[in-house]
Amino acid sequence: MFRWFENRLNPFPAEEPTQPPQSFFGFCWHFTKGSTPYIVLTALFMAGIALTEVWLFAFLGNIVDWLSQQDPEHFVQQQGTRLLAMSAVVLIGLPLMVWLHSMLLHQTLLGNYPMRIRWQAHRYLMKQSMSYYQDEFPGRVATKVMQTSLAVRQCITTLMEIVNYVGVYFIGMFIIIGSADWRLALPLAAWVILYVVLLKIFVPRLGKVSQIQADARSIMTGRIVDSYTNIQTVKLFSHAQREAAYAKEGMDGFLQTVHKQMRLVTWLYGFLYALNCALLFGSAATAIGLWMNDSVSLGAVAVVIGLVLRLFGMSQMVMWQLSTLFESIGTVQDGIKSISSQRQVEDKADARDLVVKHGSIVFDHIRFHYGKDSGVIEDLQLAIAAGEKVGIVGRSGAGKSTLVNLLLRFYDLQGGRILIDGQDIAEVKQDSLRAHIGMVTQDTSLLHRSVRENIEYGRPEATEAMVIEAAKRAHAHDFILDLADPHGRTGYDSHVGERGVKLSGGQRQRIAIARVMLKDAPILILDEATSALDSEIEAAIQENLYSLMEGKTVIAIAHRLSTIAAMDRLVIMDKGQIIEYGSHDELLSKGGLYAQLWQHQSGGFLLLEDDAEEQQQQATTV
Numbered sequence: 192m193f194r195w196f197e198n199r200l201n202p203f204p205a206e207e208p209t210q211p212p213q214s215f216f217g218f219c220w221h222f223t224k225g226s227t228p229y230i231v232l233t234a235l236f237m238a239g240i241a242l243t244e245v246w247l248f249a250f251l252g253n254i255v256d257w258l259s260q261q262d263p264e265h266f267v268q269q270q271g272t273r274l275l276a277m278s279a280v281v282l283i284g285l286p287l288m289v290w291l292h293s294m295l296l297h298q299t300l301l302g303n304y305p306m307r308i309r310w311q312a313h314r315y316l317m318k319q320s321m322s323y324y325q326d327e328f329p330g331r332v333a334t335k336v337m338q339t340s341l342a343v344r345q346c347i348t349t350l351m352e353i354v355n356y357v358g359v360y361f362i363g364m365f366i367i368i369g370s371a372d373w374r375l376a377l378p379l380a381a382w383v384i385l386y387v388v389l390l391k392i393f394v395p396r397l398g399k400v401s402q403i404q405a406d407a408r409s410i411m412t413g414r415i416v417d418s419y420t421n422i423q424t425v426k427l428f429s430h431a432q433r434e435a436a437y438a439k440e441g442m443d444g445f446l447q448t449v450h451k452q453m454r455l456v457t458w459l460y461g462f463l464y465a466l467n468c469a470l471l472f473g474s475a476a477t478a479i480g481l482w483m484n485d486s487v488s489l490g491a492v493a494v495v496i497g498l499v500l501r502l503f504g505m506s507q508m509v510m511w512q513l514s515t516l517f518e519s520i521g522t523v524q525d526g527i528k529s530i531s532s533q534r535q536v537e538d539k540a541d542a543r544d545l546v547v548k549h550g551s552i553v554f555d556h557i558r559f560h561y562g563k564d565s566g567v568i569e570d571l572q573l574a575i576a577a578g579e580k581v582g583i584v585g586r587s588g589a590g591k592s593t594l595v596n597l598l599l600r601f602y603d604l605q606g607g608r609i610l611i612d613g614q615d616i617a618e619v620k621q622d623s624l625r626a627h628i629g630m631v632t633q634d635t636s637l638l639h640r641s642v643r644e645n646i647e648y649g650r651p652e653a654t655e656a657m658v659i660e661a662a663k664r665a666h667a668h669d670f671i672l673d674l675a676d677p678h679g680r681t682g683y684d685s686h687v688g689e690r691g692v693k694l695s696g697g698q699r700q701r702i703a704i705a706r707v708m709l710k711d712a713p714i715l716i717l718d719e720a721t722s723a724l725d726s727e728i729e730a731a732i733q734e735n736l737y738s739l740m741e742g743k744t745v746i747a748i749a750h751r752l753s754t755i756a757a758m759d760r761l762v763i764m765d766k767g768q769i770i771e772y773g774s775h776d777e778l779l780s781k782g783g784l785y786a787q788l789w790q791h792q793s794g795g796f797l798l799l800e801d802d803a804e805e806q807q808q809q810a811t812t813v
Contacts, residue, residue: 196298200226202306208315211531215520218527219343222308229299234351236292241356243285245363248498250277252371252490259489300348308340312530318621320535321601330416331409332529338405339526342519349516357509364498371491372481378473379499385466386506390513393459397452397514402521404448409525411441420689456514463510467503474499536603536621544623549577549612550713550744552598558606559597567593568767570607577612580745582755584785585764591748594764595716598746600624611714629712633719635703637691642671643683645691645702649710657709658683664739665705670698708739715740717747752789761785 204225211221223230257270267274313336316323324332361383369376418425418434425434478492552575559568568590575581583591596602598609600616609616616624629649637645646658653661662668662683674685676693691699707715717736733754749755756775763771763778763785771783778785 193294193298196294197303199299200229200303200307202303203310204307208311210315210533211312211527213527213531215524215527218523218531219346222311222340222343223304223347225307226300226304229295230304230347230351233292233295233300233348234355236288236295237352237356238359239288240285240292241359242363243280243288245360245367245498247277247281248494248501249367251497252367252488252494255488255490255493296348296352301344304347305340305344308343309336312336312340316530318534319532321596322535323532327529329420331413333416334409334412335526335529338408338522339530342405342522342526345519346516346523349512349519353509353512353516357505360505364502368491368495368498371494372487374481375474375478375487375491375495378470378477381473382466382470386463389459389462389466390510393455394510394513394517397455397459398517398521400448400452400455400521401518402524404445404452404518405522405525407441407445407448411438411445414438414441422692459510459514460507463507467506471496471499471503536600538620539618542618542620545611545614545616545619545627547612547627547713551575551577551610551612552714552744552746553610554594554598554607555610556607557597557604557609559593559602559604561602568597571767571769573762573769575744575746577744578742579760580740580747580758582758582761583746583748583764584752584755584761584788586788588766589764590767591764592718593767595630595718595746595748598716599628599630627712628714628716629707629710630716630718631700631703631707635691635696635699637687637694637699637702639686639689641680641684641686642674642702645687646683646705646709649706649708653709658705661705661709662702664708665701667698667701667705670701704736711739713743715743715745717745717749719749719751 211218253273316332316336364379365376368379415438418438425431474495478487478495481487482489482492552573554571554573557568557571561567571590571594583594585591597604598616600609600621603617611624611627638648643655643658646661647653649661650657659668662671671685672682675681676685678686680686687693687699687702691702694702745758747755747758755761759774760772761775761778762769763783765784771778771781771785773781779789
């Protein structure tokens with residue numbers, strides 16, 4: 192039975208997520224559409240429960256009147272049918288409604304509803320551009336996804352249930368009390384007016400504080416996660432105390448918002464309790480006075496006092512719920528800024544899959560400047576034939592990595608086109624584009640999963656034999672067999688830690704190379720692919736890299752020019768322009784920039800110039 196209700200709402204809808212609206216109600220509705228029938232049903236059951244409870248108070252008044260007016264010997268005979276009906280409602284009807292309401296709320300909605308929001312928001316954010324993640328703390332983004340999903344649920348369920356319940360309850364109270372004598376409703380009417388005034392004064396202030404608090408919580412969490420993510424750097428520079436102070440600043444900022452919130456809560460709680468006491472006194476005094484004048488029955492007095500006592504607790508619950516509602520609204524509004532951001536790089540509606548039969552690449556008069564008016568790359572043209580091996584050379588900030596990032600379509604061009612086998616990469620699906628490109632970077636990042644899963648990332652359908660073969664070609668098999676993690680997993684099952692922190696740089700690099708070897712894409716990008724390896728391992732892997740390059744179009748970036756000197760062609764870049772190209776020997780004979788860089792090498796690496804303009808370009812280059 193529980194499972195039936197749990198399976199009513201699919202927490203992982205298959206529809207491709209779209210950009211959520213940036214208005215509050217539009218944002219909430221965007222993530223609520225599939226859950227609406229169950230939310231409405233829950234609200235209807237809650238209204239039924241509220242009506243039944245109010246009716247029971249009215250029936251209680253009738254019982255008091257019957258007991259005071261009728262003969263005990265004939266009481267059951269005279270009122271038996273009504274008592275039996277009330278017993279059926281109390282023993283069967285009300286528990287059944289509560290049970291069904293609880294099933295819909297707890298089994299169908301409370302788990303699945305926010306999970307749908309997390310799932311859709313996560314999938315949308317996974318396709319955000321690289322620049323989005325460069326501007327945000329990963330921990331902050333994750334926190335906002337988690338907090339916002341719960342806040343949307345809180346907003347919708349509070350509006351559909353609590354407000355609905357209270358509305359039905361209040362209307363029912365006025366009808367029941369007023370039907371006995373309209374004067375009994377006067378204290379309640381005055382209470383409602385003052386209650387609304389309290390809400391109008393305090394709840395918006397709590398909402399503003401809660402919105403500030405949600406942002407402060409995200410900052411605090413982001414700072415803590417940032418320290419943990421970069422723990423090696425923290426320890427390397429002995430900055431544990433500095434990081435603690437950095438986190439403390441975020442914690443203190445969050446704590447200040449909590450203090451402001453609690454001050455408002457104390458004032459609100461004090462005023463509300465005084466108002467409730469005044470209502471109890473006024474209602475009881477009015478009811479007793481009217482009874483003494485024979486204007487109302489004893490049952491009416493019991494009903495009024497009973498309902499007011501019920502209102503005592505309910506008013507505080509409503510106040511807390513509305514305060515939580517405004518807190519959730521603040522959290523949602525804070526989350527909208529991150530989750531509803533427009534994607535900078537988006538597939539076109541009619542985008543098709545890229546088809547690579549040969550692997551030729553053309554940079555056709557491309558322009559790119561990271562959103563600036565000019566700079567980085569201006570009117571660059573480069574044609575790479577299918578199967579050609581091209582080395583890209585240049586000082587730091589010359590635009591080498593930017594060129595690669597544009598080929599991968601991490602950013603969209605400001606002008607020109609990039610063609611692969613004659614197909615404009617802006618017209619094809621991003622996933623299909625990157626599926627045809629294998630890349631090994633200098634800064635290798637591994638997933639916090641097993642070694643096997645990291646290698647299989649290159650080809651998820653690969654067999655165990657294929658994984659091991661790729662590891663052997665990358666000279667990683669032997670050290671993998673010696674690995675073990677704290678949970679007793681060994682070899683290919685051992686986990687590598689966040690970003691592969693449990694492995695050395697050379698080990699991470701070899702696993703990354705194995706991953707690309709397993710992918711076996713027709714276009715290969717090597718960005719300092721062997722920089723983290725010692726000379727002996729590099730020499731061993733270089734032979735396999737050359738075999739991997741066979742039949743592929745290759746773009747290789749290296750500061751160590753000896754690693755790319757044997758390429759078919761070398762392209763020399765400076766300040767976003769191609770200033771030379773040719774073979775290694777041809778470029779040396781020209782005596783240009785490449786010849787200077789070759790002469791200036793120290794230990795096989797480029798001498799990096801300390802040029803302010805180039806450093807600025809480097810800061811904007813991924």
